[in-house]
Amino acid sequence: MSLLEEVKWAGVIGAGGAGFPTHVKLEAKAEYILLNGAECEPLLRVDQQLMALYSDEIIRGFAAAGRQVGAQKALMGIKGKHREVIRQMRERIAALGQEEFVSVKELPDVYPAGDEQFLVHALTGRVVPEAGIPIQVGCVVVNSETALNIYHASQGKPVTEKYLTVTGDVPRRLTVKVPVGTPILDVLRLSGIEDFEEYAVIDGGPMMGPVLQNLNGFITKKNKGFVILKKKHPLIRKKTVKPEQAKRINRSSCEQCRMCTDLCPRYLLGHNMQPHKMMRSVAYSLENTEEQKMAFLCCQCNLCELFSCPAGLYPKAANLSIKQRLIEQKIRYQTEKTEFSPRTVREHRLIPSKRLIARLGLHDFDQPAPMTAIALHPAQFSFSMSQHVGAPCTPAVTVGQHVQAGEPVGQVPQSSLGAAVHASISGTVTECQSGAVVIKGD
Ligand code: SF4
Numbered sequence: 001m002s003l004l005e006e007v008k009w010a011g012v013i014g015a016g017g018a019g020f021p022t023h024v025k026l027e028a029k030a031e032y033i034l035l036n037g038a039e040c041e042p043l044l045r046v047d048q049q050l051m052a053l054y055s056d057e058i059i060r061g062f063a064a065a066g067r068q069v070g071a072q073k074a075l076m077g078i079k080g081k082h083r084e085v086i087r088q089m090r091e092r093i094a095a096l097g098q099e100e101f102v103s104v105k106e107l108p109d110v111y112p113a114g115d116e117q118f119l120v121h122a123l124t125g126r127v128v129p130e131a132g133i134p135i136q137v138g139c140v141v142v143n144s145e146t147a148l149n150i151y152h153a154s155q156g157k158p159v160t161e162k163y164l165t166v167t168g169d170v171p172r173r174l175t176v177k178v179p180v181g182t183p184i185l186d187v188l189r190l191s192g193i194e195d196f197e198e199y200a201v202i203d204g205g206p207m208m209g210p211v212l213q214n215l216n217g218f219i220t221k222k223n224k225g226f227v228i229l230k231k232k233h234p235l236i237r238k239k240t241v242k243p244e245q246a247k248r249i250n251r252s253s254c255e256q257c258r259m260c261t262d263l264c265p266r267y268l269l270g271h272n273m274q275p276h277k278m279m280r281s282v283a284y285s286l287e288n289t290e291e292q293k294m295a296f297l298c299c300q301c302n303l304c305e306l307f308s309c310p311a312g313l314y315p316k317a318a319n320l321s322i323k324q325r326l327i328e329q330k331i332r333y334q335t336e337k338t339e340f341s342p343r344t345v346r347e348h349r350l351i352p353s354k355r356l357i358a359r360l361g362l363h364d365f366d367q368p369a370p371m372t373a374i375a376l377h378p379a380q381f382s383f384s385m386s387q388h389v390g391a392p393c394t395p396a397v398t399v400g401q402h403v404q405a406g407e408p409v410g411q412v413p414q415s416s417l418g419a420a421v422h423a424s425i426s427g428t429v430t431e432c433q434s435g436a437v438v439i440k441g442d
Pocket residue numbers: 253254255256257258259260261275276279308309310311312313314315
């Protein structure tokens with residue numbers, strides 16, 4: 001099998017949270033392949049530990065992906081504060097004889113250093129066009145855990161496990177490897193909390209992750225971590241405001257100071273994203289659709305809502321509601337410009353992670369979450385058929401069938417975008433409906 005076929009068979013997807021099927025990304029031809037090792041979401045500790053624990057595998061997977069896309073250079077982006085990880089990576093790149101092709105570049109400890117467009121600029125000096133993707137400037141980006149999974153795929157191992165940080169206002173903070181399909185509650189209880197009545201759980205990082213409405217779900221290949229906080233924590237209150245309430249507050253309180261725009265990472269890259277103008281549109285019910293099209297340029301990093309706005313308003317929500325309305329009217333953003341360059345003030349306006357963490361009220365929880373070997377033994381596992389961008393998988397098994405760990409349980413429909421799903425344990429299929437395959441372990 002070629003690497004592309006191996007990656008496709010293994011069901012590798014973007015492990016940074018986006019879930020785009022990796023084999024499709026690697027079909028492109030690019031000048032650079034970039035490793036996203038920024039892990040810029042506060043409190044999450046997955047990628048930095050994987051790069052330390054599995055340096056060789058990540059370098060090999062990354063280099064193989066780079067050769068697949070025909071890259072001339074393979075650049076790893078890791079925050080300069082992870083000195084030991086960088087030192088080790090450089091040593092192993094040399095030991096593996098890859099220094100002609102692979103190198104490490106240091107990233108600043110700012111948010112959102114892991115945004116693909118931020119990363120492309122930090123590593124290559126190029127700016128992805130408005131509403132564009134990295135391949136338009138000759139780059140393909142893969143996350144560290146994705147590179148590890150590409151290596152595993154090249155060794156015939158499908159994606160059946162997920163690395164997750166469990167952290168927040170909890171007695172025990174840790175990072176674990178768990179089988180895909182494990183009940184989320186079993187993972188959350190590793191934090192030392194048994195009763196979640198007083199707690200809310202953020203699915204992913206505190207900036208971009210949504211608050212889980214239901215803790216009875218199952219781990220998918222897209223999960224990256226859980227941040228557990230008391231329901232009364234200001235971040236949870238802010239994240240659980242209903243859209244109607246946000247709209248009402250936005251209408252009455254925006255003073256047009258434009259801090260949301262001045263600190264917006266997409267605006268600073270030279271794009272025309274100006275959230276204060278979206279707030280004005282909402283406040284005065286303006287119908288200037290030409291100007292409102294800029295709502296498509298938002299990457300939903302949440303910096304405007306959770307850091308920039310001095311009045312605690314919801315500019316991202318204003319963007320989203322305008323964008324939704326434009327989509328319904330079949331209106332899209334189109335740029336005439338082809339060249340973009342960052343605004344001259346940009347380097348003075350980047351937000352240090354420490355300041356962001358303090359503003360979020362997470363300073364006390366910004367603690368290590370060491371990789372810990374833990375074996376969970378749930379009675380049953382559930383494998384969602386929609387763990388990726390694209391069409392849901394169709395079940396490849398039937399009720400009563402016995403499957404071995406690593407066997408496919410979901411296959412991509414013919415001619416569709418998607419990623420196969422594999423059993424993470426051996427057992428018997430007990431259900432095969434509602435978009436999921438349920439397996440009772442042996
Ligand atoms: S949303 Fe907040 S930051 Fe933006 S212009 Fe209004 S008051 Fe200023």
